[in-house]
Amino acid sequence: MSLDDGWLNGHLFIPDGPVTRLCLICPPLFEERKTAALPLTQLARALTAQGVAALRFDYRGTGDSSGDFAEYALTDWLTDTQTARHWLTTQFPGPPVIVFGLRFGAVPALNTRQTGDRLLLWEPVIAGEDYLLGELRKKLMKEMLTFGAARADRDALVAELTAGRTVDLDGYPLTARQFQEIAAVNLAADSAGLALAAADTFAIGPSGRASAPLAALAEALKACGPVTTHTYKMQAFWNQIGQIDCSELITGTVAALTKDPAPPSPAVRTAPALDGTQLTSPEASSEQPVRIASQGESLRGILHRPQTAPDSGVGVVFCHGWSGGRLGPHRMFVKTARQLADLGVTCLRLDFRGRGESDADGGTYGIDTMSEDARAGIDYLVSKVGVRTVVLLGICSGAKVAIAAAVADSRVAGLALWSAEGLGSIREASTNRKKTGNALKTYARKLLRPATWKKIITGKVDTASVRKAVLTHETRSAEEAARETTILKQFAGFKGPLLFVYGGNDPDTELAGRNYETFCRNNRRDVQSHVIPEANHSFYSLDWETAVITHTCDWLNTQFSNNKDMR
Numbered sequence: 001m002s003l004d005d006g007w008l009n010g011h012l013f014i015p016d017g018p019v020t021r022l023c024l025i026c027p028p029l030f031e032e033r034k035t036a037a038l039p040l041t042q043l044a045r046a047l048t049a050q051g052v053a054a055l056r057f058d059y060r061g062t063g064d065s066s067g068d069f070a071e072y073a074l075t076d077w078l079t080d081t082q083t084a085r086h087w088l089t090t091q092f093p094g095p096p097v098i099v100f101g102l103r104f105g106a107v108p109a110l111n112t113r114q115t116g117d118r119l120l121l122w123e124p125v126i127a128g129e130d131y132l133l134g135e136l137r138k139k140l141m142k143e144m145l146t147f148g149a150a151r152a153d154r155d156a157l158v159a160e161l162t163a164g165r166t167v168d169l170d171g172y173p174l175t176a177r178q179f180q181e182i183a184a185v186n187l188a189a190d191s192a193g194l195a196l197a198a199a200d201t202f203a204i205g206p207s208g209r210a211s212a213p214l215a216a217l218a219e220a221l222k223a224c225g226p227v228t229t230h231t232y233k234m235q236a237f238w239n240q241i242g243q244i245d246c247s248e249l250i251t252g253t254v255a256a257l258t259k260d261p262a263p264p265s266p267a268v269r270t271a272p273a274l275d276g277t278q279l280t281s282p283e284a285s286s287e288q289p290v291r292i293a294s295q296g297e298s299l300r301g302i303l304h305r306p307q308t309a310p311d312s313g314v315g316v317v318f319c320h321g322w323s324g325g326r327l328g329p330h331r332m333f334v335k336t337a338r339q340l341a342d343l344g345v346t347c348l349r350l351d352f353r354g355r356g357e358s359d360a361d362g363g364t365y366g367i368d369t370m371s372e373d374a375r376a377g378i379d380y381l382v383s384k385v386g387v388r389t390v391v392l393l394g395i396c397s398g399a400k401v402a403i404a405a406a407v408a409d410s411r412v413a414g415l416a417l418w419s420a421e422g423l424g425s426i427r428e429a430s431t432n433r434k435k436t437g438n439a440l441k442t443y444a445r446k447l448l449r450p451a452t453w454k455k456i457i458t459g460k461v462d463t464a465s466v467r468k469a470v471l472t473h474e475t476r477s478a479e480e481a482a483r484e485t486t487i488l489k490q491f492a493g494f495k496g497p498l499l500f501v502y503g504g505n506d507p508d509t510e511l512a513g514r515n516y517e518t519f520c521r522n523n524r525r526d527v528q529s530h531v532i533p534e535a536n537h538s539f540y541s542l543d544w545e546t547a548v549i550t551h552t553c554d555w556l557n558t559q560f561s562n563n564k565d566m567r
Contacts (some may be wrong), residue, residue: 006066010057013044020051023098026105032238037325037356039246046254057084070173074181081108119199126213128185146505146536170540171330188216196225200256208233242323294376297359301350304341312344315387317377321396325356329538336549371404389413407490414496422512424488497559498527503535
């Protein structure tokens with residue numbers, strides 16, 4: 001889907017049989033977009049089983065679409081939503097349209113709906129100002145985790161935005177224009193005006209009750225058509241680290257649609273078939289959606305090809321963390337891949353199986369399967385693209401994936417590892433105890449605030465999840481530990497250059513970084529290490545992010561300068 005100043009990237013999910021309805025999936029913003037990738041994919045696949053063709057897309061400046069986040073605001077994202085809708089209805093003329101929105105996605109969903117649409121909203125953002133204040137609160141909470149105290153207060157941040165300045169929102173540049181346009185949103189007041197076939201709102205949270213703003217929105221929507229409110233007592237998955245089971249929510253959402261009257265005759269698709277059911281536009285030729293086979297299943301990803309610089313012959317496969325995806329935290333993988341492509345480096349960002357938009361057969365996915373997927377990416381770059389030198393870039397547990405793939409595949413020439421988790425004996429026995437201590441200090445400070453107790457008493461805090469986050473950390477079976485020990489022994493013989501980047505306020509810097517440094521020194525390895533002052537585990541700051549990307553690009557340029565175009 002092309003626009004005057006860029007393109008939209010999307011993924012079209014097509015039923016095997018007749019298409020009876022269409023669904024436009026409007027995603028959330030900020031880190032919620034990354035965290036929600038898997039549940040939205042699972043929803044789209046469940047819809048296809050009901051004859052629905054579902055399109056998940058990204059607004060400009062977000063996800064896999066073109067541009068930088070700071071270049072756009074709500075007005076642009078409404079245009080993007082209309083563009084995505086037009087593209088979808090052009091592919092399948094005739095069937096009725098379902099407009100779906102998760103969190104912020106409810107805003108463009110409601111603002112771009114048309115008469116006769118079916119509306120589905122998961123925990124919608126209703127008051128834009130409240131939503132942004134909540135995002136600023138998350139920023140201050142991350143500062144508390146990182147530094148022991150917030151470095152500003154919310155009023156001061158709002159004053160910066162009101163004065164026309166940009167605020168660093170955990171790696172996203174929140175501009176004054178974005179703040180102004182989103183803060184003006186009031187869905188309950190602006191929802192009337194068009195007749196809807198029906199609307200379903202879904203309250204999702206630990207209280208299991210619809211909030212007063214959501215109840216007000218549902219009441220306002222009754223002027224447009226029949227409205228049903230559903231409640232689900234579950235974790236707010238868009239704010240969680242890790243994979244959250246959303247099967248009950250997805251099943252309930254699909255069940256709400258099956259109560260509708262039978263749709264009209266199915267559509268006949270008029271557009272030519274697309275590669276792997278993903279879509280892009282000719283203008284986006286430097287970044288192409290790809291589908292790659294791995295162990296009988298399909299990986300979905302984005303291939304970045306050099307355009308502004310000659311191809312250096314170097315290719316980078318990105319390895320995301322355990323619960324991550326091909327975007328990386330605060331879209332960090334996207335920015336890195338684009339910068340490397342400008343230097344002549346081909347980049348491949350993949351969702352591993354069971355993550356993001358890649359296949360998942362319900363099996364168990366772990367470091368070994370993720371390593372298999374990384375090697376499938378290597379095969380693709382070498383055999384299909386013609387890359388001569390392969391480097392793996394991994395973050396967090398993706399660093400373990402990169403190491404496991406490298407020791408099993410002689411085509412890997414180097415490793416760039418960000419916030420690398422300890423592997424085998426690198427992971428100290430005291431790791432979980434130290435992480436628990438850090439978490440307890442943070443939550444102890446929060447318990448001193450009256451607002452925290454108010455949320456606990458009113459059921460707005462999922463105390464079970466907090467207890468799990470503080471006291472429960474990743475554990476390994478004896479078999480997994482033995483497997484990691486074997487990989488670590490093989491890693492001692494890896495001859496390629498290594499880059500380690502850690503944050504100064506990341507517990508893993510002390511728990512794993514020091515041990516990796518000793519390990520490399522003992523094995524006389526070519527290693528370069530950087531600690532970004534004050535940074536946390538996921539480098540949640542524009543400055544920290546820039547430093548990581550700069551170190552990585554410089555390292556690649558230095559280590560692989562024999563590749564003619566990286567000199």
